[in-house]
Each structure stands twice: as C-alpha cells, then as structure tokens.
Amino acid sequence: MPASSLLPILAALAALGFVAGRRRALSLAGGDARGLHSLPAHYGAEVALFTLLPALALLALWSLATPLAVNHLVAGEFPAETRAEPGAMSLAMSDIRRLAAEPDAGQGSAGQGTRAASLQEAARLYSTLRARASGLASLTVLLTALAGLGYALWRIHPRRRARSHVEAILESLLIGAATLAILTTLGIVASMLSGTIEFFRLYPAGDFFFGTIWAPSFGGGSRLGILPLLWGTLYISLIALAVAVPIGLFAAIYLSEYASPAARALLKPLLELLAGIPTIVYGLLALVTVGPALARVFGDEGLGWMQGASAAITAGLVMGGMLIPFVSSLSDDILNAVPQALRDGSLGLGATRSETLRLVVLPAALPGIVGAILLAASRAIGETMIVVMGAGAAARLSLNPFDAMTTITAKIVSQLTGDADFASAEALVAFALGMTLFVLTLGLNVLALHVVRKYREQYE
C-alpha cells in the first residue's frame, strides 16, 4: 500500500483516537470534567499522538531503509566483478529501476543477450522485493498505530497528567522543527563532502585547486583547474560591486538624510521592488538586451573590444543593478541606527549636512557598511542565473572585462545538467565546486555578521 493511502488511514485513526480518548476520560470522571486532572481534549490529544507518532516514525524509517535493503539484495545477485566497478553498478541499478517501472518498455533499450536477460531477472526480483516490503510496511505501520491507540486508551485515568504529557510531546516536536536548520546544514555539508571526496579520488586535489586550465572533456583527459572559474567569479562580482556599492550607498544616504518623509515613503518600496524581481529576469535582461546593446557599442561594429554579447561586463553590470537595492536597504538600516545625537552635535558645531555625513555619520557606520558590502559580495559570488545567461562559457584568466568569462556557479550548472555519468570526475567536480562556493560564501557571511553585530553593540 503506498504512503498516499496509508496517511489518510492514519489520520482517521488519530481522529478516532481523539474522540475515543475524550469520551473515555469524561466517562471515567463520571461525566464531570472537573474530576479530571486535565481538560478532556488533552486526554483525546494524548491518544491521538500515541496513535500517530510511533506509526509515522516507523513509516519514515521504513521508507528510508527499504531502498537500501532492496538495492543490497538485488546487487547481491550480480557477479563480484560488476560490483567492484564503480560506474557499472549504479548504471545497472538505474536500468533495473526503469525496467521495474515499465516492464515492457525496456525490451530494446536495455541491450541484448545475457545482460538484458539478467537485467530483466533482476528487475523482476526488484519489483517483488519492493512490493513485499511495501505490503509488510503497511501492515506493521497500521498495527503500530492500533497498538498505540489501544495502549493510550487503556492508560487513561482521571488523575493522569495528560496535559503535561501532551505538552512535553509538543515541545519535543517544536525542538525537532528547530533542529531542522542544523540538519539542513549537515545535509548540505554531507552531500557535498561525499561527492567531493569521491572527486578527489578520481582527480588530484592539487591540480583542482591550483590548475589554471578548465577544459572538461567527457571522453577523459579533462583538466579541471578551479583558478579560471574563481577568477571569473571574483572579477564579475567586483564589477557588480563597483556598480552597486556607490549607487546603493548614495541612494541610502539620500533616503536617510535628505529625502522628505513623503519621498522616502515612495522611493523605498520602489527600490525594494527591484530586490523582489527574480534573478531569471535579470538573466534574460543580460542575455537579450544588455549583452547585444554592449556588443553594438564595444563589439566588432563599434570599438572592436568585444567578441560576443556574453562577457564579464554584461553579467557584472546587470548583477550590479540587482545588488543596488540590497546594498541600499542594508546601508539605510545602518545609517538610521547611528544615534541622532551624533548628527545634532556635528550640525550644532556648524558643519554642513554633507560634512556631518562624511566626517561623523559614515565613520560611525563604517563597520556596518563594510558588513553590508561583504553580504552583497557573498550574494554576487553565489548568483547563478545572471552568469549562466550573461557571462559566457569560456573559462579564462583574463583582465579584459569585455572577454567572456565563467564562474563557479555557472559551471556547477553545466557539469550537473549535461549528459555526464554521475560517477565521472566531470560530474563530481560540481560537488567540489559547490563545496568551495559554500565555504567561500559562508566565510563572507560569518565575517559580515560578525562585523555588523560588533558594530551594533556599540550603540545599544
């Protein structure tokens, strides 16, 4: 029985448990709720939780364990030499899964002769095992639910502290939800670490970190040096920051120090609108509009500096536009956090507004602004769609902003969306790139948060 039909049954059982528990508690107290330790609903809720939680936990565990067990059993049918080969086993397993899903469709595609026959055999074994496991799982889960229901009903007693029990269970559920954040981080690290380790087994780490040539070829003999990608990433981010930081900062200064309240109320949401636009829009803007426009001016028909529409400057300019609201709203918050007394003091001594800003407010806000710029840099480094669509595909170490460049994020996309086998170095390199990206942005974020927090404490 699939989970989709099991879950409604469990929910119905839990609802039944709630009603039954409530009834039973009330009847034990002689129909008078004042004779109970907790509210009748608490007794009902306890029964419902006892019905639901162990069954759900079992179901989750079972669905995690089944694929592993079944794969292990099916893989046991294959000869040892096939199992030892790293790519062959995963390829065979995916064939088996496809055959199991559509027994007739795979006749021709799985190949001919003994391999096809053994695959068909394995696929049959696979489907029987899956079916048996699923049937067994449904039965056990339902029995567990019923057992929980019965046990909880049996334990109801007017003096039972049902509320405390229910609330303790609820609190542990809340804790579970909160720890999901840690689990997500662990999941990110674990998933990328395993791929990265696998990659470094196939490709030397030294060549990856210090190689200056990025030339993947799916036939083998790839050169996968990260330096050109890192350079492209940093160069494009630098262009973006060179656009976004001055405009964003001055916009924030104008908004927080000069603009009338009415103008501020109008301009701030408009800027935030820019921040809410999805990156695919900026990507398309770079690809269709900004790139060709730049190519007309700087390309072969204009100044002749640019070879194609995709270049570091295309992606950098558009990304800069995207980051303006990010920088301005962060800086705005930070400028507003500088105490008014500092401004009043400076203005009282006869400084003009701009002098007050340059000599008093900005130095006081500097750590926060640096933090904001670091956050913007981390956004720029992790940005994907704009560079995928606007920066080009050539990985090169070049100083010319009109050259096509590529970034870590763009190559993660191209390595993982291609036709490469997931066990090959060309696909696994994406995990190493992702790890690098994660560490890079995490470092910038931690640094930025540290700087911002340290600064905030000064005035609070």
Added chain:
Amino acid sequence: MSAPNKSLFTPGPRTRARNRAEARFRASGLAAILAALAFLTGLMGIILHDGAPAFRQAFVTLTVELPEERLDPNGNRDPADLARVTTFKYAPLLDAALLRALEEAGAENPFAKAKKLRALLSKGAPAQLRARVLAEPELIGGSLTMRFLASARADGYLKGRVTRESLARERKFTPAHLDVADALLGSGLLESRFNLAFLTGSDASESRPEAAGIGTAALGSLAMMLVVLALALPIGVAASVYLEEFAPQNRLTDLIEVNIANLAAVPSIVFGILGLALFIQFAGLPQSAPLVGGLVLTLMTLPTIIISTRAALRAVPPSIREAALGVGASRMQTVFHHVLPLAMPGILTGTIIGLAQALGETAPLLLIGMIGFVATNPPASPAEAFLAPNSAMPAQIYEWARRADPAWYERAWGGIILLIGFLLAMNLAAILLRRRFERRW
C-alpha cells in the same frame, strides 16, 4: 576677527565652497536614486515592451475542403480507419485552402508549388485539422472553416519583429511569403488575436514557438508552492515558537540560531546540489518532479519564514503572555491560544514573501532536472501534478531563453510578465494583510 565690514549674510569664499560641496553631495545622492529608478523603469519597460506581444498571436482563418477519397478511402467512417490517415495527408488540403484564400483575395501565388505556402501556417496546423476531423467524422465530404495558428515568422511579421531585410538569408520563409501575408491581411483572413493558449497551453517543440504556452509550467509552480506552503509554514512556525518562547539559553540554541542566519545567505544553487544528492540520488524520488522542487524550495524558504515569524512573535507584548499565565494557562496554552493568533498576520506576511521568493527561484530547479525536456502534456491527475516530470515557470522561461529562434525570447518575456504579475499580487497581498491587521501595542 577678520574683515569686520563683511555682513554675516553674505557668505565668504570658504562658506561658498562648503555650500557647493554640500550641493554636490546632495546631487550625487539624488543621482544615485535616479540611476536606480532609471534601472527599474528601464527593466519594467523592456519587460512590458518585449513580453506583451506574447499575449497576441496571428491566426489564419481558412475554409478547408475535406474530400472523402483522401480522408476516408473505405468510406465507412470507422474511427480506426480514420486514425490511420496521418497528418501528411491533411497538409495538402491546407495548401489548397491557402491557394483558394489567396485567389479570393485577388493575389497570385508567387511560388511554383502550393506546398511552399505552408510556411505561413504553424507546423502543428495539419495536426490541428486532423484532431478536429477525428472528433467530428461527419465533417468529411464537406468543407470546414477553421482558425489555424500562423507560423512564428508570419506572427513576427504582424508584430514587427520580422521584416523583409531580416528574411534576406532565410530559405523556408522568404519575403515572397510576406507578400502573401499582406494579401491575406487585406482580406482579413490573417489577423492577430488575444492568445489564450499562451496562458493555458503547454510547451511545444523547438520548431513551433507559436504553439508554446506557460500553463503547464504554471501548474508545476503551483504544485511546488503547495508543497512549500504545506511544509515550510508549520515547520517554520514550530521552529520559531520554540526559539522565541521555549528555548533555554544554551549552546544548542546558539547553534540553531547561527545555522538559521547562515542558511538564509547560502547561495540557492547549493540547495540545488543538496536536493540532487539527498532527494534524487539518495532517496530515489523521481527527477524533475514538482514534489522534489517543492522540498528543495522548502529548505531554502524556511530561514526566511523563521526570521519573519520570530519578529512577529517578538512584537507581541509580554503583558499578553503574563496575563494568560496569570489566569492559569500553561506555557503551551499561552502560546497557542494567545500569542500565535495575535502574531498570525505578521507570520502570514512573512510566509507570502517567502513563497514569492521561492516562486521566482530558478537555479536549484536546474539541478534537479526541471529543464531540458518539453513538458507537452498537462498533468492528468493530482498525484501526477506532484510526481510526474514537469517544469516550473522560471525554469520554463530559462528553457525558452536557451532556444535559438528570437520568437522564443518573446515567449520568455511574456512568461516573465506573468511571473512578475504573480509576484506583485503576492507582495500586494502581504502589504494589504499587514495594513489591515497590523497592531501597535
């Protein structure tokens, strides 16, 4: 004291210089604002200008003769026999109909063969005709007046995208075709109409941009948003309630807080890698399924929702909690009966904004395989809507932007109009919600 004869009201050179510096500084601030606004208006202008044509489409109205000897050689109207007649047999009927339409318009066929006229119609037109005939076999033997999709080139000519100069190097669609189009335009058979199929239709193969729609991808997006809403809202609220109301000050709490702050700033592509490794490779969930996309986007949206929910909980004054505790409510009752309902508008606002973010996110979807195929059929059942391969609006837009024909760019911008329309509506709802229910304590 220098120059006693000078009035305080006439500024000296130093004051003037300082005032000029002040004016310059202020002007550069204004210039920055104007630059940002120019970027915004430019972007909006480009989106509207390039995308609006996608909502109109050129159609050709033709009267097609349906001779029995070609379409039903056995003459028995047996559906099985009719289905054996392929679209190749239908195409010449369209050529003949075009030729007749041209004669009625008083123009001549500039080509040696009538077959060449076919480039004016969409490649799907014969199939369109065949589907109609199979549905209504009694039409055979008579004639049928029907509206057919024009080809992307003819459509582009009506929209000004295709000109005689731009066709100079083309083989299949030549400037002579434009003369034919002009003649049909004159007789009113070729016309531009509102294109409902763009809003409701599915993706089409690469050679038929005129037939592509974003409806199926929008369904994929909807399925993902439902998954995100069903998971991220309860989990996010539970996590925030714990952190804000119950969590003791210890290292676990600190660790959770640091994690949430960092996850909010992790690049979205990293969540795509997580989704690929965890949900597809490890858990074996189907590739390209909206369910997987929804799960990935849930993990990505959670920090946003947690941060805004915590702010909403913090805004509820302690006196509410103290009053509830004072009359004997437990802490759990206090939170669920009093604090949460009061914080609900803020929580919903944050959730809508998180959902809007998730709706526009593209990069992680690329990694879990929501591109690279043509999602031609809308999902047949609710379960399929979550589990069958589908695209999502931003992924579909990216897919279109990768295709070579400029007609696809128009589709992509049109899709962006729709996407941004949804986002604006969601953000507006969030703002209204905040206005309507905001309370100051």
